[in-house]
Amino acid sequence: MKTLIIYNSFHHGNTKKIAETMADALEARVLKYDDVDAYNIVDYDLIGFGSGIYYGKPKNEFVEFIDSLPDVKNRKAFVFTTSGKGKDEYNDPLKEKLAEKGFEIIGSFTWKGFDTWGPLKIIGGKNKGRPNDEDLEHARILAKSLKDKV
Numbered sequence: 001m002k003t004l005i006i007y008n009s010f011h012h013g014n015t016k017k018i019a020e021t022m023a024d025a026l027e028a029r030v031l032k033y034d035d036v037d038a039y040n041i042v043d044y045d046l047i048g049f050g051s052g053i054y055y056g057k058p059k060n061e062f063v064e065f066i067d068s069l070p071d072v073k074n075r076k077a078f079v080f081t082t083s084g085k086g087k088d089e090y091n092d093p094l095k096e097k098l099a100e101k102g103f104e105i106i107g108s109f110t111w112k113g114f115d116t117w118g119p120l121k122i123i124g125g126k127n128k129g130r131p132n133d134e135d136l137e138h139a140r141i142l143a144k145s146l147k148d149k150v
C-alpha cells in the first residue's frame with residue numbers, strides 16, 4: 001500500500017507532529033502541501049490530508065491546493081485537523097472537497113493542539129504540550145487501523 005500524508009501546519013507545528021507520527025505508523029511519505037506536485041498523487045493508494053484550524057477553517061491555501069488536484073477514481077483518503085477546540089466539524093470542508101474530487105473518505109480524526117492565538121497568549125496559551133505522547137500514541141493506533149480499510 002503506497003501512502004502519502006499531506007499537511008499544513010504553521011502555528012506551533014501541531015499538525016506536523018500528528019502527520020509525521022501517522023506517516024511513521026503507515027510507512028508513508030509525508031510532505032507539506034506546497035511541496036506536493038498535484039499530478040503525482042495518482043501514484044498513491046491512500047492519501048492523508050491534515051491541517052491546523054484558523055478562524056474556524058483549515059488554511060485557505062490548503063483548501064485551494066485540494067481544489068487544484070486532478071479528479072481521481074478508486075483512491076482513498078483520510079482527513080485530520082488539530083485545533084484549540086478539537087471539534088469534529090472542522091474536518092467537514094476537507095471531507096467535502098475531497099469527495100468532490102472523487103476520493104472515498106475512510107477516516108476523519110481530530111486532536112487538540114497548543115494554541116496561543118490572540119488573547120490566549122496572555123495566559124500562556126491553552127492545550128499546553130499537545131499533541132502530547134498520549135495523542136501521538138492515539139494517532140499511531142488510528143493510522144494502523146486504516147491499513148485494514150484499503
Ligand SMILES: Cc1cc2nc3c(=O)[nH]c(=O)nc-3n(C[C@H](O)[C@H](O)[C@H](O)COP(=O)(O)O)c2cc1C
Pocket residue numbers: 008009010011012013014015016051052053054055056057082083084085086087112113114115116117
Ligand atoms: C490565527 C489563528 C486562528 C485560530 N482559530 C482557531 C479557531 O477558530 N478554532 C480553534 O479551535 N482553534 C483555532 N486556532 C488554534 C489552532 O487551530 C491550533 O493551535 C492548531 O493546533 C494549530 O495547528 P498548527 O500548529 O499545525 O498550525 C487558531 C490559531 C491561530 C494561529
